[in-house]
Amino acid sequence: METPTADDLLQFRDYSGGAPAQINVNSPTHSGSGGSSGSGGANAQRQRGDPLADLIYDMSTSAQGLSGGGSSGGGGSQPQNSSLDGSGGGGARLSFLTIEYYQQFFNVDTYMVLERIANSMIPKRAAGNYLRMNIGENPDLYGPFWITVTLIFSIAISGNIASYLHHASDGYYWHYNFHLVSYAATCIFMYANLLPAVLWALFKYSLKPVDSADAVETDSATYTPSLLSLMCIYGYSLAIYIPVSILWVINISLLQWLLVITAALLSGTVLIAVLTPALRNSQFSLFLIIGILSAHVVLAAGFLLYFFHSPPESPLAAVAPTSAAPAAAAGLKAVTQAALNAVQGNQTH
Template identity: 55%
Template sequence: MTNVNTGELLNFQDYSPEHNDRSARIDVEAVHSNPYNNTMSTTSYNYEEPKMTQEPEAVPQSNHNFWTIEYYQKYFDVQTSEVVERIISSVLPQKVSRNYFDERIKGKPDMYGPIWISVTLIFTIAVSGNIADYLQNANKPIPWRYDFHLVSYAATAIMSYVWIVPLALWAALKWTTVSDGQDEIETQTSRTPSMISLFCLYGYSLSIYIPVAILWTIQISWLQWLFVLMAAFVSGAVLIFWLLPALKNTKYFIILAGSILAFHFLLAAGFMLYFFHAPSKPEIIPIITTPKV
């Protein structure tokens, strides 16, 4: 421990600037140039009463029930130009891009176009079928009558096809999609089209049958079958073209693609045979019998 001289401590010390080299000086300019002091000096301390600001009202989320009409409003919110574009693309797929389904339809399917196409096709087949029946019986002595039951028959066939076949295809795609190591739920959701999008596709694919139903009134058998093949091939090829990315991820690509074409051919053949085709009846040769003597 060091010894301290108490005498030096009790004597007065000289702390003048000349005596002490380490003088403690206050930099007045630094004090005036301090930004914090300027801020404090220029701050206004006038009290202002806070204003009440109204918070924006929260927009209620549209969480409607499945059985309400409001739930289906989003499927009818479509522009006329979009409906026309989808009808043209269902007949001429080269007019749109290869990923047209994923880009435009998968994210925003609609029911407006498919419903009107189905209803138009029902009445077109019913009216054209009666015209074909009139042409088949024009030269017969039996009076011809309009068959109103063709409307119900056509409606049953078209509505059953538009709802049952897409539902079966959706189930087949869902259970045959091959996963690539990612989460199974996310993989199926991203690769498998939804049911409503498949309903939309099948509804638009029937648009080609509307002009073909008018041409089926021509009573030439080979020409009618040519229209059957053309309509089935075009509508089925468009569906495969649209669903090609999803079909490539399935284990049964050939079977599903062949089933799409086969069901379209059966639909077209059923329309033609039941509503427009006149069955060929064998010519009845009268047998003349001579009385025995």
């Protein structure tokens, strides 16, 4: 065998006559005796030892698990995912008495919750199809639940602080009013649950008549949001009142009412913009818009008037006790003196 020289190493050689190299990611690295025997399917073709094949398989199975499908592909069935969906081919639907049934209502992450909170406060931030494609596809109760609970305690604590600051200058003996928690919880939970139910019924039974010949998109013309979607939207719309309730502690009437108007208009405008696809299909769209905005303003004004507003004391009420005190003392002294005189007269007789 000849030793290659420097000129031989610098020369180009043509290897086009040979067969091109091929890489098969599914090629087994260990030869099996029976090939793809039994019920292996796609899992039998994948052999451990090839890192690229393992990576592709793991990514595909993860994608199938996230999408909820997979009983028809990948060779192996996924009974857990199909049972959680309740929409699988042979899977039984879950009962509402089980915990697994309510897992679908909490299928959100931190980024999605923060995004929905921002969309509920900032007008024109959400897309035009936000109700149908975002909320309608994945309505959640995680964000609304924690927002309502946080708002209840925020209003109760801030209301007590505002009451304490109002009576801090005089000699009033202040004590904590724990009943504010119950009042706030009743008001907020009724608003966040009953109003979406009423609005859902009005959307359902006030649809405009649609002519199939004139309608461009019949599906969009008859679209009404679900009750869960409305509860999700209304729950997130209360998020703006959490920072506002803290600012209501400042006992300046003008500032408090400016916060009421600003919060109610911002959140109410977002509600109207998000519900526009459903309002467009309703026969009473104008009345629904007025009702939604009015309910939001009444809620904010009710928070301020009941939990934070301390009416100023009347000058007459402040002067009356001081003027009445000497008169009452003089009358009591006269009655006492008359009683003593009567007792002394009886003794002399």
